[in-house]
Amino acid sequence: MSLNLENIDRVVGGETHIADMNLTLEPGSFNVLLGRTLSGKTTLMRLMAGLDTPTRGRVLMDGQDVTGRSVRHRNVSMVYQQFINYPSLTVYDNIASPLKLAKVGRAEIDRRVRSIAEMLHIEHLLDRQPLELSGGQQQRTAMGRALVKDADVVLLDEPLVNLDYKLREEFREELRAVFSERNCIAVYATTEPAEALALGGNTAVLHQGRLLQYGPTADVYHRPGDIRAAEMFSEPPINIVKGTLSGSEISFDNTLHFPVGNDLRTLEPGEYRFGIRASHISLTPRAKSDIAIHMTVDLAEISGSETFLHVHNEHFYMTVHLEGVHEFRVDSPVKLYFSAHKVYAFDHEGAVVHIPTHLRGI
Amino acid sequence: MNKVYNNRAWWLILPMLLLVAFSAVIPLMTVVNYSVQDVFDANTRFFTGTEWFKEMLNDPALQAAVLRQFAFSLTILAIEVPLGIGIALIMPKKGWRASAALILVTMPLLIPWNVVGSIWQIFTRGDIGLMGWSLRELGYSYNITSNPVDAWATIILMDVWHWTSLIALLCYSGLRSIPDAYYQAARIDRASKWAVFRYIQLPKLTNVLVIGVLLRFMHSFMIYAEPFVLTGGGPGSSTTFLSQSLTTMAIGQQDLGPSAAFSLIYFLIILLVTWVFYTAIMNMQKDNNKGA
Numbered sequence: 001m002s003l004n005l006e007n008i009d010r011v012v013g014g015e016t017h018i019a020d021m022n023l024t025l026e027p028g029s030f031n032v033l034l035g036r037t038l039s040g041k042t043t044l045m046r047l048m049a050g051l052d053t054p055t056r057g058r059v060l061m062d063g064q065d066v067t068g069r070s071v072r073h074r075n076v077s078m079v080y081q082q083f084i085n086y087p088s089l090t091v092y093d094n095i096a097s098p099l100k101l102a103k104v105g106r107a108e109i110d111r112r113v114r115s116i117a118e119m120l121h122i123e124h125l126l127d128r129q130p131l132e133l134s135g136g137q138q139q140r141t142a143m144g145r146a147l148v149k150d151a152d153v154v155l156l157d158e159p160l161v162n163l164d165y166k167l168r169e170e171f172r173e174e175l176r177a178v179f180s181e182r183n184c185i186a187v188y189a190t191t192e193p194a195e196a197l198a199l200g201g202n203t204a205v206l207h208q209g210r211l212l213q214y215g216p217t218a219d220v221y222h223r224p225g226d227i228r229a230a231e232m233f234s235e236p237p238i239n240i241v242k243g244t245l246s247g248s249e250i251s252f253d254n255t256l257h258f259p260v261g262n263d264l265r266t267l268e269p270g271e272y273r274f275g276i277r278a279s280h281i282s283l284t285p286r287a288k289s290d291i292a293i294h295m296t297v298d299l300a301e302i303s304g305s306e307t308f309l310h311v312h313n314e315h316f317y318m319t320v321h322l323e324g325v326h327e328f329r330v331d332s333p334v335k336l337y338f339s340a341h342k343v344y345a346f347d348h349e350g351a352v353v354h355i356p357t358h359l360r361g362i
Numbered sequence: 363m364n365k366v367y368n369n370r371a372w373w374l375i376l377p378m379l380l381l382v383a384f385s386a387v388i389p390l391m392t393v394v395n396y397s398v399q400d401v402f403d404a405n406t407r408f409f410t411g412t413e414w415f416k417e418m419l420n421d422p423a424l425q426a427a428v429l430r431q432f433a434f435s436l437t438i439l440a441i442e443v444p445l446g447i448g449i450a451l452i453m454p455k456k457g458w459r460a461s462a463a464l465i466l467v468t469m470p471l472l473i474p475w476n477v478v479g480s481i482w483q484i485f486t487r488g489d490i491g492l493m494g495w496s497l498r499e500l501g502y503s504y505n506i507t508s509n510p511v512d513a514w515a516t517i518i519l520m521d522v523w524h525w526t527s528l529i530a531l532l533c534y535s536g537l538r539s540i541p542d543a544y545y546q547a548a549r550i551d552r553a554s555k556w557a558v559f560r561y562i563q564l565p566k567l568t569n570v571l572v573i574g575v576l577l578r579f580m581h582s583f584m585i586y587a588e589p590f591v592l593t594g595g596g597p598g599s600s601t602t603f604l605s606q607s608l609t610t611m612a613i614g615q616q617d618l619g620p621s622a623a624f625s626l627i628y629f630l631i632i633l634l635v636t637w638v639f640y641t642a643i644m645n646m647q648k649d650n651n652k653g654a
Contacts, residue, residue, distance in 0.1 A: 072552045
């Protein structure tokens with residue numbers, strides 16, 4: 001079972017929600033839709049499910065045109081951000097509901113419900129009603145309903161957003177295990193780059209209704225096709241600094257000059273935008289060749305055991321992702337280091353023209 | 363650890379207590395006062411004990427009125443609740459149609475009781491009323507002043523017209539609070555319309571329906587102005603409901619003792635039925651939640 005979207009547009013009341021979408025999802029693949037709010041993730045899922053029809057373009061399942069076919073005649077299932085279950089039915093009946101509607105025999109229903117419940121670790125809750133359960137258990141029930149009918153396409157629309165941090169990590173691992181044993185196409189929407197990386201599989205980066213890039217998750221992360229894909233797929237967003245490349249030297253806004261390594265010499269001299277990942281900047285040099293840069297602290301944001309340090313000089317801003325908890329006084333000077341070998345370069349249109357050498361071969 | 367007891371906070375409920383005393387307890391006590399005495403004038407009164415209560419409970423006219431009252435309240439509930447849910451389900455969900463439908467549905471609720479009675483009085487007249495005249499032209503000898511069945515049917519129709527909107531509005535608001543994702547999930551499950559209603563909409567409506575049924579029951583049990591204006595309780599006493607019997611006794615005949623006793627019985631019936639209904643529903647929900 002493969003799913004193809006061909007030149008899909010979705011326009012609602014003059015507003016374009018999805019523009020010229022081309023995407024092919026392979027059977028048995030796990031796909032992450034990564035994008036900010038309103039980037040078109042949910043719209044795309046609704047189109048895949050058949051809840052909406054595209055304004056233009058075709059949807060193919062296994063090469064068969066299903067564009068106009070309603071959700072009732074497609075074999076899909078969906079899990080939502082809210083925990084959606086039948087409120088008056090027990091967990092057992094909730095999970096069994098799609099099978100009952102499909103007129104599956106009693107014994108078969110019982111077998112499948114119990115095996116799914118066991119897989120999702122809710123076998124002891126089968127007699128309860130959804131509203132008596134914790135959020136995580138409710139979402140497991142909803143997940144059970146989605147998985148039990150062996151759908152060809154399982155759509156998960158930010159399913160873990162309403163759960164707490166610890167549960168999410170646990171759930172994420174299980175999810176991958178659950179789907180690796182199935183031959184369905186899984187589509188998982190998220191706003192968080194870290195979640196996409198943790199889930200692996202393939203990632204499609206969406207921005208304002210357009211597909212920026214699609215490929216294996218690590219690949220998309222390490223080799224973004226353009227500036228926006230790089231920004232969307234990094235948290236905090238990759239730092240972009242304007243600079244000039246001349247024969248042997250790069251200068252950032254005429255303030256910071258450093259020699260170019262061999263890897264960048266192939267680029268033509270000229271104006272570029274350079275990208276440095278927030279996690280590639282450090283307080284101490286990691287190698288002798290690291291470039292030092294003097295900045296002023298705006299704010300140190302401490303999140304868990306990590307620190308996001310926002311700094312500036314007279315020309316540009318940067319965000320630094322530091323491990324551990326660090327405290328800084330506002331407006332105090334700070335000396336930071338980064339490696340010239342880990343710098344990305346983008347041309348004036350935003351397309352990537354240079355990827356760090358060590359990432360090219362993966 | 364020694365717990366410190368400080369009961370001065372009790373004084374804080376004093377204002378509330380006074381308020382309740384003036385608004386409920388004192389008026390009620392005057393009624394209780396009358397119900398156990400036979401009052402002739404300001405200086406002459408006899409203590410009668412439970413005599414008025416016994417008399418009232420054994421009065422066949424009042425017993426008939428109580429039965430009539432229950433028959434009426436149960437009938438209108440049986441019609442208005444399903445009808446109200448049905449209307450709420452087919453009301454448009456957005457756009458100008460939704461606003462128009464809301465205004466249209468709300469309209470009957472805004473009309474005062476005795477105006478409703480007057481409207482229907484004119485509406486059902488055989489000579490100039492649209493309904494009365496039409497029915498007669500169609501060959502049905504419709505007359506609410508002589509035929510008890512016609513009178514009953516008309517009063518029920520009038521109440522349904524006046525109050526179904528309340529149930530419909532409550533259900534409409536209940537339905538609007540169901541997230542769209544539920545409907546989507548049901549569509550993906552290929553659930554039928556009936557299944558959507560039975561397993562999603564109805565469970566989500568339980569709470570508003572409990573309130574709706576309670577309000578409608580209490581309201582209809584106290585109905586007065588509409589039938590009074592429409593039929594005056596007739597023909598005979600076929601549409602004389604409890605509050606009208608009470609008014610006739612207290613104001614018309616000046617039987618203060620019996621009517622006070624009767625008021626208390628009336629009050630207790632409403633209190634009892636409401637409490638039984640409420641407790642039953644709450645227990646049902648508790649059982650449901652236990653998954654029993």
